[in-house]
Amino acid sequence: MDITVNITSPSTNRGLNKYDLLQSESKEVVTQYEEVLEPVKGSLTTVTDNDVTSKFTVSISTLNPTQDQVETLELVKLHFKAIENQIDPNRLFFKIDKTIDDEFCIYRKSNDGISNLIINDDGSLSFSFIAYKQSDQTDSYVFYEKGGITDYELLAFNFFAL
Amino acid sequence: MPCSLHYIPKRLHARGRQNINKFYVGEYLFRRCEEADKLNPFLKISLVDLSVNRSGKRYKISKPEDVLYNTNPQSYGGAEILDLSIAFLKISELDKTDNYNKSYTHTKPGINGGTSQTNTCKILLKHKKEECNYAHSAFEIYYDNTEQTFSNYSKLLQRNNPLKSWCKNEIAKMIVKEEVRLNWTDNLPFENFTSDDSKLFSLVILFTVSLLMVVTLLVKC
Numbered sequence: 144m145d146i147t148v149n150i151t152s153p154s155t156n157r158g159l160n161k162y163d164l165l166q167s168e169s170k171e172v173v174t175q176y177e178e179v180l181e182p183v184k185g186s187l188t189t190v191t192d193n194d195v196t197s198k199f200t201v202s203i204s205t206l207n208p209t210q211d212q213v214e215t216l217e218l219v220k221l222h223f224k225a226i227e228n229q230i231d232p233n234r235l236f237f238k239i240d241k242t243i244d245d246e247f248c249i250y251r252k253s254n255d256g257i258s259n260l261i262i263n264d265d266g267s268l269s270f271s272f273i274a275y276k277q278s279d280q281t282d283s284y285v286f287y288e289k290g291g292i293t294d295y296e297l298l299a300f301n302f303f304a305l
Numbered sequence: 306m307p308c309s310l311h312y313i314p315k316r317l318h319a320r321g322r323q324n325i326n327k328f329y330v331g332e333y334l335f336r337r338c339e340e341a342d343k344l345n346p347f348l349k350i351s352l353v354d355l356s357v358n359r360s361g362k363r364y365k366i367s368k369p370e371d372v373l374y375n376t377n378p379q380s381y382g383g384a385e386i387l388d389l390s391i392a393f394l395k396i397s398e399l400d401k402t403d404n405y406n407k408s409y410t411h412t413k414p415g416i417n418g419g420t421s422q423t424n425t426c427k428i429l430l431k432h433k434k435e436e437c438n439y440a441h442s443a444f445e446i447y448y449d450n451t452e453q454t455f456s457n458y459s460k461l462l463q464r465n466n467p468l469k470s471w472c473k474n475e476i477a478k479m480i481v482k483e484e485v486r487l488n489w490t491d492n493l494p495f496e497n498f499t500s501d502d503s504k505l506f507s508l509v510i511l512f513t514v515s516l517l518m519v520v521t522l523l524v525k526c
Contacts, residue, residue: 242348244463250345257481259347261470269470271347273481282489284474286467 195223195235202239202247211266211289212247218292219249219260219268222299235303251302255280258302265289270298272305280305308437312385313374317367319439324432327403329362332396334430334442334485335372340390346480350473353458355444357394359432367440369393376437394479398486405430405444407475407487411467424449426468428475430485446472 199220203213227235237251247262256274263269266289274280283305292298308318334357342349358372373387381387400406408427415421427447435441446453448462462469479485 240348243351244469248345248347250347252344257345257347257477259345259477261347261473263466263470265466267466269474271474271477273474273478276482276484282478284471286470288467 195220195227198237198239199223206239206241206247208247208262209264209266212262212264215262215266215268215289216247218295219262219299222295225296226299226303230303237302249302253305254278255305256282258305260298260302268292270302272301306436310374310376310378310385310437313376313437314371317371317374317438317440319434319436322434322439324434326432328359328396328399328405328430328432329403330396330399332362333360333369334358334394334396335360335367335369336392336394336480337372337387337389338392338480343390343392343480346477347473350476352446352462352469352472352476353453353455355446355476357442357444358438358440359442360440367438371438371440374438376435376441392480393483394485395483396485398488400487405485405487409468409471411465411471413467424465424468426462426465426472428472444476 199216202208203216208216223235223237237249239247239249242248242261245264249260249262251258255278256272259269259271259273261269261271267287268289269286270283271285272280272283274282283301307320336355336357338346338349358367360367360369369391372391373389375381375384375387396405406427406429408425410423410425412421412423425448427450429445429447430442431445432442446462448465448468451457451461453462462472478489
């Protein structure tokens, strides 16, 4: 005797990712999702998985930062967010990772070089821009003790400008 | 003890040869790494094990691919040749003794009028031959004159974030720029450029362009 077993997901068990949400039959969900997407109209990416808040939230929850690192990360996030609201989010491409010494590394590559914001276990931070050898951009390196940064806005703009 | 690894070419065996205690401008250093590590070397830089192979200049000491030979069969599952990428570093500047020796000092101010603390980090490039790899060289990192090793790094340099960050930035620079240099000529912190400086610079450019236009018009007239 042949026994056929059909395994299907119940139709009510929808996921929470953007594709499931956009296929939702609930008008309320679709409306809310579109409202969230509105600020990044024109972006090739979507706000739910590639915006500043999401990247920092995911990194903080998965990479086990120290309390000092979290405090510095929150300050950096605040100013990245301000930039995100002002310019095309497509230009806000950056990644967050941990180095082998457990520093948080927020980095970005441009045609001219690599920008790094390194956040140490005590919340101190260094900014570095290393230009490729064929670029005529200027290298930068600055170290800040925790609480030593007076202008996070300038730091954030330089991170994305170089 | 002579090299007993059958897959290492004889030209790489030390065979009693001495270290050459100087390097040459134009000489290359080869470092094995994952291809992805070259994209942002900052993530994987270790300040303890910074081995490279030197190429030699007039007399060739090694070829780039020689750095992929596994001279420690206990590691990498005993593979003879490692499936890794190669970073090329060209030596562009050395000191008067034809060596790479660069140091950086950081002073931490005392808290509430206490004594300040000064520490120094030094990066040295040394030829450190191995029996199966005469070309073996390494960047040695010293913290207050103590060489950083796997056993002392976490108690010394790793605890001094300003010096650790500086050292990593220097090594990352070499890898990104594919160059070894004592003085990076364009290393200016962006803090030096204030908005006032930018305005002044713009005005100077505007003035120069205007002047050129006036001169051109006068010549045409």
